[in-house]
Amino acid sequence: MQRVATIATEAAVSLARRRTPRPFPALTRGLRASHPCADFHFDTHQFVQRLEREGLNRAQAEGIMAAMAEVIDESIRNMTSNMVTKADQEKHHYTQQVDFAQLKSELQLTEKNELAMVKAENDRLVTDIEKLKQRLREEITRTQAGVRLDLNLEKGRVREESSKQELKMKEVDTRIEQEIANLRTSIQGSKATTLQYLVGFVTGCSALLMAYLRFRV
Template sequence: MAFASSSRVRINNLLAISRISNAFRLFSTTPSRPDFHFDTHHFVQRLEREGLNRAQAEGIMSAMAEVIDESIRNMTSNMVTKAEQEKARIHHYTQQVDFAQIKSELQLMEKNDLAMIKAENDRLMNDIEKLKQRLREEITRTQAGVRLDLNLEKGRMREESSGQELKIKEVDTRIEQEIAGLRTTIQASKATTLQYLVGFVTGCSALLMAYMRFRA
């Protein structure tokens, strides 16, 4: 009796599920899948043995098939999702590994670049020091050449100044000689003129005395 009661409860539950499934099919836009994952004929016969008619048994069978199919689809979806998650995790791990490798390569490249830059900087500093040394030597040679030229120019100017002073002295000497000659000539001219005047005055005096004597 208890078994019949429990069977009746299960049948009522299945009928309720069937009615809900049928109502859902009325409002659903997606057609139901025809694939079944159990022996539907055997299940219908068992329901008929429980006291259901053919239509009720098939309705319950369809509802159960849809529930089972939906459960299987959900399980498959979850499995796919887990697989995708695993794939994403593997991809993320691969990206992390790739990133670590890239980071290592970048660090190695950075070290190599720094070493190359340091070597290039050392070479440039060495070249700069060589250029500074060459410039200092060139400046020293130039200063020595300028000093030599200045000394030579000073010597030449002193020689020219000495020559000019000598010429000036010669001109002064010649002028003094000319002046002395002019003085001598003037003195001689004065003496000659004085002698001429004395002679002239003497002659005039003699003539005047002779004239006065003649008048007397």
């Protein structure tokens, strides 16, 4: 019996691996009478023969095979009850396609809206930048005009200061020239006076010398 259970287990495992219906009509007359509408999923005839080779008689082998067929059919029904039909799968696929198309349309619309917003923001930034550039140019122009005015005023002040310094220098030169002229006049007067004193002194000395010489002679 342990050997029969092992064979039954192997048959169930083999069926679970295949999971593909394979009807085999090679059944005895008694099996067809017992299961007139059965749709077997494994080779029942070969399974019965294998049980007979293991020492079971025909009735025992067919009984075990029938029980195995019922268990396998029940297992397959339980498995197929949880499976999705092709129609449901196609419906789900169509629903997914519709959802995908809707999502794609929403994404495209969102992208267009975001693109329009980005473009509007970019245009606004460009406008702001142009305004800033214009204000900067105006500010630079005013600054340059102010600097030029300050430079011109400073140049005028420097010219006036330079003119005043030139006038002062001319006045100083004039005073120096006058002082030099006065000094020359004083020197000339001193020279004349000194020359007169010298001539008078020489004349007096000469007269004294002549008088002395006359007195000696």
